[in-house]
Amino acid sequence: MTDQTPSDRATMPAAHNPVIERRTVNNANRNLLKYLRPGISVLDVGCGSGAITRSIAEKVGVEGRVLGIDPNAKLIEQARQHTDGSGLDFQLGDVYTFDTDERFDLVTCARTLQWLANPKAALINMKRLLKPGGFLAILDFNHEKIHWEPEPPHTMKQFYAAFLKWRQDAGFDNAIADHLAELMEAVGLIDIRVEDQSELSKKLLPTFAVDSRLWAEVAELRGPQLVESGYITDEQRLQAIVDYDTWIATVGESMTVYMLAVEGRQPEEQ
Numbered sequence: 001m002t003d004q005t006p007s008d009r010a011t012m013p014a015a016h017n018p019v020i021e022r023r024t025v026n027n028a029n030r031n032l033l034k035y036l037r038p039g040i041s042v043l044d045v046g047c048g049s050g051a052i053t054r055s056i057a058e059k060v061g062v063e064g065r066v067l068g069i070d071p072n073a074k075l076i077e078q079a080r081q082h083t084d085g086s087g088l089d090f091q092l093g094d095v096y097t098f099d100t101d102e103r104f105d106l107v108t109c110a111r112t113l114q115w116l117a118n119p120k121a122a123l124i125n126m127k128r129l130l131k132p133g134g135f136l137a138i139l140d141f142n143h144e145k146i147h148w149e150p151e152p153p154h155t156m157k158q159f160y161a162a163f164l165k166w167r168q169d170a171g172f173d174n175a176i177a178d179h180l181a182e183l184m185e186a187v188g189l190i191d192i193r194v195e196d197q198s199e200l201s202k203k204l205l206p207t208f209a210v211d212s213r214l215w216a217e218v219a220e221l222r223g224p225q226l227v228e229s230g231y232i233t234d235e236q237r238l239q240a241i242v243d244y245d246t247w248i249a250t251v252g253e254s255m256t257v258y259m260l261a262v263e264g265r266q267p268e269e270q
């Protein structure tokens with residue numbers, strides 16, 4: 001096995017962009033809709049190539065302010081290609097250490113704490129960047145609660161189990177969604193609310209083939225990292241992709257990815 005730090009494992013392969021590029025607030029972060037109104041300020045932590053961040057900026061308008069941060073220089077470079085000098089901006093930044101004099105009405109962090117070995121430290125820093133009364137909105141997975149109908153091929157289940165083990169060994173919490181409410185309370189946020197944001201994809205929907213293929217894409221794009229670290233062989237990885245694509249095209253009926261939006265408020269007085 002080769003040594004990989006948690007940060008190496010959290011690094012998103014550049015070719016991963018198709019997955020995050022098709023996301024918008026409406027289709028992939030709809031828990032934010034209730035907060036977004038013209039003129040507010042928003043910090044998007046772990047913004048990737050900025051697809052969701054751009055749609056946040058459309059909703060807060062030119063009088064609003066939106067900043068996306070991510071430690072991945074390639075993704076920030078891609079995100080910046082779409083900025084136009086309005087209130088939307090992207091910066092290199094790590095959730096643990098990012099600092100600025102700005103304070104935000106809303107700090108959002110989607111699908112990112114799943115990649116962090118110390119989510120509590122991340123929450124403490126994000127809370128610090130809120131205005132009094134501002135909201136922190138986290139969206140994340142419990143990977144242990146994914147559900148397929150019927151069961152996917154055993155080769156894909158084997159790949160998926162290796163993926164979860166590889167993540168766990170790096171210190172990442174595969175069930176982070178179900179631990180967020182407790183963590184947010186522990187860091188001093190109030191009025192914590194939890195919304196089920198699980199994503200169900202059914203064969204009858206035109207997007208089923210694309211949505212359910214997520215795990216074939218993970219095997220294609222992240223899989224080589226697992227092979228390199230000795231969690232699975234390349235033959236097993238490639239077979240999982242072939243078998244899973246066949247499952248999608250034939251017997252596969254549905255996939256539910258378990259996600260929660262967990263949100264809290266900064267007290268007015270600290």
Ligand SMILES: C[S@@+](CC[C@H](N)C(=O)[O-])C[C@H]1O[C@@H](n2cnc3c(N)ncnc32)[C@H](O)[C@@H]1O
Pocket residue numbers: 010011012020023045046047048049052069070071072075093094095096109110111112115116
């Ligand atoms: C799965 S992507 C999510 C992108 C976007 N938020 C979305 O929901 O589509 C996870 C992002 O977290 C970023 N990330 C990883 N470690 C981070 C850290 N320490 N601080 C901030 N972002 C981090 C990655 O670079 C990647 O862009």
